[in-house]
Amino acid sequence: MENALRLQPFSADHVLVTGANGYLGSLIVATLLRSTSAKISCLVRSSHDDVSLLEPIIEECAAQGLPWNDGLRSRIIRVSLPQDTSTLADMVPSLANVDEVIHCAGCLDYYDVAKLEAVNVRYTKDLLTLAKKLTIKRFLYISTAYSSGYQNKVTPESLLDEPASDPTEYTRTKREAERLVATSDLPFLVLRPSILIGTRDTGRYSGKRYGLYQQWMGLERLICDRYHAEFHTVAPKLPLNLIHQDAFCNAFSAAYEWLPDGAFMNIVSAETTSPSMRTLWDMWFEVTRPRQVFYYSKMDDVPLKSIPTRQRAYLTFAQINLEIASHHWQFETTWIERLRNHGMDFHDATIDTVRICQSRFVRSSAIIEKYMKNFGDQLAKDLSFNEVDEPSALASEVKTL
Numbered sequence: 554m555e556n557a558l559r560l561q562p563f564s565a566d567h568v569l570v571t572g573a574n575g576y577l578g579s580l581i582v583a584t585l586l587r588s589t590s591a592k593i594s595c596l597v598r599s600s601h602d603d604v605s606l607l608e609p610i611i612e613e614c615a616a617q618g619l620p621w622n623d624g625l626r627s628r629i630i631r632v633s634l635p636q637d638t639s640t641l642a643d644m645v646p647s648l649a650n651v652d653e654v655i656h657c658a659g660c661l662d663y664y665d666v667a668k669l670e671a672v673n674v675r676y677t678k679d680l681l682t683l684a685k686k687l688t689i690k691r692f693l694y695i696s697t698a699y700s701s702g703y704q705n706k707v708t709p710e711s712l713l714d715e716p717a718s719d720p721t722e723y724t725r726t727k728r729e730a731e732r733l734v735a736t737s738d739l740p741f742l743v744l745r746p747s748i749l750i751g752t753r754d755t756g757r758y759s760g761k762r763y764g765l766y767q768q769w770m771g772l773e774r775l776i777c778d779r780y781h782a783e784f785h786t787v788a789p790k791l792p793l794n795l796i797h798q799d800a801f802c803n804a805f806s807a808a809y810e811w812l813p814d815g816a817f818m819n820i821v822s823a824e825t826t827s828p829s830m831r832t833l834w835d836m837w838f839e840v841t842r843p844r845q846v847f848y849y850s851k852m853d854d855v856p857l858k859s860i861p862t863r864q865r866a867y868l869t870f871a872q873i874n875l876e877i878a879s880h881h882w883q884f885e886t887t888w889i890e891r892l893r894n895h896g897m898d899f900h901d902a903t904i905d906t907v908r909i910c911q912s913r914f915v916r917s918s919a920i921i922e923k924y925m926k927n928f929g930d931q932l933a934k935d936l937s938f939n940e941v942d943e944p945s946a947l948a949s950e951v952k953t954l
């Protein structure tokens with residue numbers, strides 16, 4: 554790994570950003586508008602018009618203290634992505650002034666293998682072919698902290714070995730895309746954020762139902778139509794890496810300016826402050842307050858046949874995320890430390906800041922409001938927590954949350 558920061562900040566005149574209408578893409582475009590003077594061409598599918606492209610960007614700019622104006626608007630150009638990405642190189646004449654590519658488009662659907670392959674691998678390959686025909690200073694790829702797959706070692710800030718297995722085809726295809734970028738002969742940067750959640754001060758979240766929000770929304774929809782006096786779930790005690798979206802923007806901005814070509818950066822919170830899935834469940838039960846909680850450390854231990862159908866449905870729905878949370882993910886954080894020493898404002902997610910996000914989610918949920926109204930008088934004051942490491946060995950503890 555190159556280990557020194559740049560002596561002068563990186564800058565580009567005209568950046569091509571993919572995925573700009575999506576969650577991370579709009580955070581990135583707003584951050585570029587705030588901290589650079591570059592023109593930004595947003596390569597989006599032809600189904601998007603200016604309104605659907607600009608809406609999340611304008612919202613994020615406002616949240617970052619940058620009121621929208623004509624000057625900002627004039628820096629954004631919407632460019633339609635051809636349906637067949639293998640023809641991307643034909644766009645060279647219209648993109649001749651582009652001197653940096655930020656590739657943020659990606660498929661996050663764990664189950665759609667054909668789409669994961671088409672978007673994460675082939676689109677990346679076709680975009681690299683286009684980038685090689687332009688005169689670019691850098692190709693910046695947004696990967697994921699989980700691209701290592703399941704490995705029993707610290708994820709290095711470098712190209713990854715093949716793991717014994719992957720949680721999903723998502724992680725495999727993201728790792729393959731990283732490899733394509735790193736072996737392209739273009740100057741490159743790979744950023745690997747972990748799971749994004751809302752901002753640490755107010756919990757504002759502008760993404761889709763991914764990660765923790767998928768868990769909360771699944772619970773809201775599958776569980777909160779009735780009071781569950783007993784609740785069975787998988788709750789490993791390993792740290793779960795989450796990062797706040799404002800921390801992501803600050804890390805992106807610092808990495809954008811100061812990381813040398815060829816760097817891979819894990820954008821993750823400190824393991825020591827990260828809550829575990831167990832803590833997240835404890836926090837959730839502060840809201841729904843069952844009388845008895847049964848905690849299992851892995852799916853295989855849960856007696857699926859004998860637990861309430863809705864809880865079984867929930868566990869099946871959340872199975873992959875619960876499996877991911879059962880692995881001890883460890884990350885090298887050399888670049889975070891170095892950028893912090895260089896002045897980057899990056900706050901780790903903690904139990905208290907994640908609670909702010911959960912509280913905002915709960916306050917905004919009509920379903921949970923109804924749950925409180927209908928079942929408020931049944932909610933337990935004292936909750937009993939039972940550890941079920943093996944179905945035969947039961948240890949229990951009563952807590953007043």
Ligand SMILES: NC(=O)c1ccc[n+]([C@@H]2O[C@H](COP(=O)([O-])OP(=O)(O)OC[C@H]3O[C@@H](n4cnc5c(N)ncnc54)[C@H](OP(=O)(O)O)[C@@H]3O)[C@@H](O)[C@H]2O)c1
Nearest residue numbers: 572574575576577578598657658659696697746747748749
């Ligand atoms: N969310 C997280 O916590 C997180 C964490 C780590 C890394 N990431 C990475 O960040 C990137 C963006 O994720 P996100 O959370 O912002 O997701 P998102 O809101 O769903 O955005 C995905 C973007 O990719 C585009 N895209 C998807 N399929 C496409 C296709 N077939 N052709 C062209 N464009 C396509 C989408 O365009 P359409 O709107 O037209 O579909 C959208 O602009 C991904 O590469 C993901 O791996 C996300």
